[in-house]
Amino acid sequence: MEKFFRNPEIKGLIFKWVLLQIILLIVGWVVFQWQLETFKKDVLRQNTAVIGQILQHEPDMENEIIGFFTKTPTEAEIQSGENITKQYGYDEKLTPKAIPYIHTLYQRANILYLSFFLLNTLALLLLVFIEFRKVFHNMKRISDQAQQAVEGNFRYLPDSGEGEYGSLVHHFNNMSNRLKETIEKLSQEKLFLKETLSDISHQIKTPLSSLLLLNDILLNREVPPEKRKEFLQNNKEQLDRMEWLILSLLKTAKMEAGSIQFNKRLRPIREPIEQSIASLQPAINQKQQTLQFHEPKREMAFLLDMEWLSEAFSNILKNCVEHTEVGGTIEILLDENPVAVTVIIQDHGKGISPKDLPHIFKRFYRAHGGKGIGIGLSLAKTIIEKHHGVIRAKSQLGEGTQFTITFFKHTD
Known part of the structure; x- marks a missing residue:
């Protein structure tokens, strides 16, 4: 209910309707007082006529008869009068039409009641029409803007404050913004x-x-x-x-299609690294490079897919081999703590420019002056992330590039 009444349209309609009822109540009270005043004058005219008729026949009763019309009658007087008037059918069963002033009062009251009812109904309908006209106008604005958005013309609707329409405008602007993006x-x-x-x-x-x-x-x-x-x-x-x-x-x-199922088993990290080294050994020998694999004294094992992780290391090492001069050195170091296993691959080649370094893991990114199309490192990053790992690179021109791969344990 509270949510319903926070709508400005509802609050505006209720406020205007209450204000209208107060105005009609005041007008009704004024009209009622006017009717009472008119009825009083009519009764006075009738009583004056009765007094006049009686005094024409009995002038001596002037002082006595005036008191009958100004004081409160006793029960005995009322009973005595009823005994006489009933003989002429002038009692409670008499219809209002038989009493001219009462009949006139009834007619006026009925007309006023009907007038107030019609006025109140018309005013309420007018209020509802005005408020709903605003609502439909706002809906049309949203509809028109939605059509504009479909045609590629994105504009934000002005903030309409609280209420359901305000919430709708807010969500519509968010939707337009997301659609535009x-x-x-x-x-x-x-x-x-x-x-x-x-x-x-x-x-x-x-x-x-x-x-x-x-x-x-x-x-x-x-x-x-x-x-x-x-x-x-x-x-x-x-x-x-x-x-x-x-x-x-x-x-x-x-x-990217998610159609690959990783066959992870608890295996030492050195196994996929050795497999990747073996696949690249001909290229390393051709460039007369030295690869130093600092194997750990203890086995560092976690859940991994042998073939796919070997693919990731191969792509990283291939990049190092290609960017290291003939006779250069590539180093692989391993480290472990209770939380993660870390692999560091370091080459001493020409390095990567600061401009290209933040983008080397993006798919198809081509570094300035590079010959490849940026598939290998992007694929390696995806495979490593599928193993709950992260890869970072730091480089300095003329000194080489270092890749740090961290695999977090106990995540599967």
Whole structure:
């Protein structure tokens, strides 16, 4: 009930209706007093006429008869008068129409009652019409603004204070704001997707063009064995690059669609790290780099999916290998406390610029001057977060980059 009466429309209607009733009550009291005054004059006229008729026949009764009309009659006098008037049918059974002044009073009272009833009803209907007109006007404003919002023209409705309409305006403005943000986000994502597809197309088109060209040379020309071997090796590198790109895209899509079920088991953290090192060993050897894995003296184990966590470490290490100069060093350190297991991967390469560092884990983000399209680190971050972990990076140009991965235990 309290919630109902906090609506300004209801409070306004009730206030105006009460004010109207007070005005009608005052007017009714004034009219009633006027009717009493009129009735008094009519009764006086009638009594005066009776006195006049009696005194015409009995002048000596002037002093006596006046007292009969001004004093309160006794019961004996009333009984004596009733005995006489009943003989002429002048009693309580007499209809008002038989008494002219009473009949006139009845007619006026009925007219006034009907007039007040109609006036009160019309006034109430007018109040309801005025208030509901405001309500429908407000509803139309919201409807018009909703139509404008559908057409992409977002404007906020003015705050209407308390009440259900005020609450509706507040929620409508929130909805408009969220819809506007959603549309803007969709527009940004559409542009982002367009640029991403362009990047992916470029990433696939370049090795594909190289493959077609080298394959055409191998098919249509005489190529020395040494050159043929070089072309085939180049083809293999391009195919490996395309395979990694396509598989990473598929894994990212599956991860975002939630169609991957992690098979977590209690296993040492070193196992997925060793598996990722083994997969990247050829690239490390090719660049004559040194990888120092500082294995712990005790086993650090928690619930993990061997294959997917190995995928995450591989993508991080691949980034380190690519950005570390020939003959450089990459280090992996492990640490543990009662709450978490921490993996630190440190390279001593060229580092990441402060401008790019906050964005390196965003999907398809391409660092300034970078060659990739930002799939590996984004996928690694998603996998780590699925393992209730967090990944952070800090870097300094010319000194290298450090990735810190923290896995919180006892969360499954």
